[in-house]
Amino acid sequence: MDNLYELMLVGNSKLSEAEEKKLEGKIADFLKNKGKILKKSLFGKKELAFPIKKEASGNFWLYNLQLISTEVNPFSQKLRMEESVLRFLLIKNPEVKTKNKTEPVVKVKKEKKA
Template identity: 30%
Template sequence: MQNYEMMLIFTPVLADDEFKAAQKKFTSFIKENGGEIVHENAWGLKSLAYPIQKKTTGLYFVVEFTAPTDLNAKMEIQLNRDESVMRHMVTHLDKFAVAYNNRKRNAPAKAEVKEETVS
């Protein structure tokens, strides 16, 4: 089992329930093919760095998962078939990236800085 992180950019014309259904579609696909979801994060609507298909915004979704290596080829086919996916990127995570993601995810909220008043 290898560790991966996948970022998907969906078309911004999806309704909220369609966006959630698309997220569930790909997380379910990972689980059905022997993978395990570690963490998922829906970023929502963000501006794109450059226009894609004449759109300047997209719905971002990031999922971290562990899966066998043959899953990537199967998922690539599904991602290319889905018209709601504008862009996708799957990244293999080494042990340092996995440790960093765990620390970042489990870090306590930043302590509030108290302002000192000068008398």
């Protein structure tokens, strides 16, 4: 069963554009048969509040994914093994429940008799 997930990824800020594309390609390759990328946003280079793996800044990506639930752990393992990834957070997006819309109440005016 496919579920919706959100992935926030902090990559090494010293990566060249080619290395960034390679990292994005690795993520896309893993998801090729096991899910798909719904939306990808690059927030760019930002300073970190504290050093992570001796890095003071990182590049931030936000992915909205559709992924088979049995593939979450292998995907997380692949991200952990990637040296260019400083940190990531993969969470399941809750489905938005909407209330059933009710029909608007319309008052019927009585016609006046002449």
